[in-house]
Amino acid sequence: MLTVQDLNVFYGPIQALHGLSLQVDAGEAVAVLGANGAGKSTLIKAIMGLVPPQSGAIRLDGQPIHRLPPWERTARGMALVPEGGRVFRDLTVEQNLRLGGFLRREAENRAQLERVYALFPVLAERRGQLAKTLSGGEQQMLAIGRALMAQPRLLLIDEVSMGLMPILVQKVFQVIDGLRQANVSILLVEQNAAAALEVVDRAYVLENGHLVLEGPAAELRQEPQVQAAYLGG
Numbered sequence: 169m170l171t172v173q174d175l176n177v178f179y180g181p182i183q184a185l186h187g188l189s190l191q192v193d194a195g196e197a198v199a200v201l202g203a204n205g206a207g208k209s210t211l212i213k214a215i216m217g218l219v220p221p222q223s224g225a226i227r228l229d230g231q232p233i234h235r236l237p238p239w240e241r242t243a244r245g246m247a248l249v250p251e252g253g254r255v256f257r258d259l260t261v262e263q264n265l266r267l268g269g270f271l272r273r274e275a276e277n278r279a280q281l282e283r284v285y286a287l288f289p290v291l292a293e294r295r296g297q298l299a300k301t302l303s304g305g306e307q308q309m310l311a312i313g314r315a316l317m318a319q320p321r322l323l324l325i326d327e328v329s330m331g332l333m334p335i336l337v338q339k340v341f342q343v344i345d346g347l348r349q350a351n352v353s354i355l356l357v358e359q360n361a362a363a364a365l366e367v368v369d370r371a372y373v374l375e376n377g378h379l380v381l382e383g384p385a386a387e388l389r390q391e392p393q394v395q396a397a398y399l400g401g
């Protein structure tokens with residue numbers, strides 16, 4: 169479904185991604201694991217169209233999308249949960265959610281809103297509250313809910329566990345697992361390798377902008393290099 173081929177991204181003279189290639193098949197959940205500064209957010213932003221690649225190709229359903237603006241990528245079925253669960257702080261919970269569905273019809277949005285509220289009852293209780301009054305974990309759920317309002321086929325998630333209490337990390341990864349069951353393809357980038365490897369089918373390891381390892385999640389969990397660097401083993 170998503171193919172990234174030989175992607176090179178620079179910030180001025182600094183190369184953040186080096187010839188990176190990966191793929192996500194339909195219905196698959198894939199993680200890119202890496203330490204702080206490895207290039208995870210850069211990868212997600214390049215796929216979504218928020219930073220321009222210097223070279224390489226990004227294809228969705230075989231169609232090149234790397235020259236399309238972000239909103240056209242959204243229209244083709246991709247949605248982003250940005251790092252730190254960024255939400256519009258001075259809008260209400262429901263206004264934030266409705267922004268996520270701006271490309272959809274009102275009737276569809278009403279139905280999808282109810283699904284998101286069923287997934288995150290805490291958002292339903294707080295639908296009229298300003299987003300800035302939510303806790304960090306609730307804002308993270310709102311960011312996921314907002315992305316789901318676009319009814320994406322491919323959900324890109326940047327470091328959803330960051331700054332969350334372990335119990336909320338669990339809850340968020342349960343939701344991700346649920347989305348997978350609902351046939352939403354997922355690409356998530358994470359420092360929290362232990363949590364990510366619980367829910368994904370496959371994973372890649374990113375170091376200093378280079379992919380250095382890839383494999384099924386169960387295999388990577390056993391990999392000494394992964395255990396030493398990311399699983400405290």
Ligand SMILES: Nc1ncnc2c1ncn2[C@@H]1O[C@H](COP(=O)(O)OP(=O)(O)O)[C@@H](O)[C@H]1O
Nearest residue numbers: 179182184202203204205206207208209210211
């Ligand atoms: N806007 C930017 N300008 C210059 N350098 C950046 C910018 N954003 C990220 N970088 C650099 O690119 C590298 C990868 O960053 P990033 O993709 O944010 O990593 P991660 O998300 O894995 O922590 C880092 O060395 C970072 O300092």
Ligand SMILES: [Mg+2]
Nearest residue numbers: 208209251327
């Ligand atoms: Mg990041």
